[in-house]
Amino acid sequence: METSKGLKIFIVEDELIIAESLKLILKSLGYLCVGTTNSILMAESVIQGGEVDLIILDINLNGKNEGIELGKLCHKKKQSFLYITSYSDRDTVIAAKETKPGGYLNKPFTPQDIMIGIEMATINHSEEDSQLLERAxxxxxxxxxxxxxxxxxxxxxxxxxxxxxxxxxxxxxxxxxxxxxxxxxxxxxxxxxxxxxxxxxxx
The missing domain is CATH 1.10.10.10 (Winged helix-like DNA-binding domain superfamily/Winged helix DNA-binding domain)
Structure with missing residues (x-):
């Protein structure tokens, strides 16, 4: 499968090893990782800025489900994003679903998982944007x-x-x-x- 090479992707992840692993995977797949952070304030700034194509967002940040709140902001700002998390309990999945993410990936993940998640997230977001724009x-x-x-x-x-x-x-x-x-x-x-x-x- 040919990927959407050159996509600008930002990672919000509080585990350094996972963040670095994601960066290497993105590079190997032809995507452009424009930064990583474990800071809520930095993540909010990136979302508000609207300069990236996709945000990969960990749900559990610093021991809290603050990723869900960031997901709400992404949805409000029409920022394409997907969750990556080790949590798959019903309450977390339902809370995440309400923010309308482009995808929900469980850890541990493979490069193939990441590639499929990114491509589906950007396609879904692009189609939604296109329909809204046509109406507008x-x-x-x-x-x-x-x-x-x-x-x-x-x-x-x-x-x-x-x-x-x-x-x-x-x-x-x-x-x-x-x-x-x-x-x-x-x-x-x-x-x-x-x-x-x-x-x-x-x-």
Missing amino acids: VSHLNLSDREMEVLKCFNSRLLTIEIANELSISTNTVKYHLKNLYSKFDVVSRADFLEKLQTMTKEA
């Missing part, structure tokens, strides 16, 4: 190509990455982005992303 902008009557570019842009892809994804030139991407900026009445990338986030929340 349906009144603008965008062309098919504009919608494709918009979805890529909303996924935080850069101009060259959008061009590669859609097999079009960077100039074509810039042309469509210019039109989209005008239709959405925005002047910067940050403003555009913020407006899209607001619109999808209200959809």
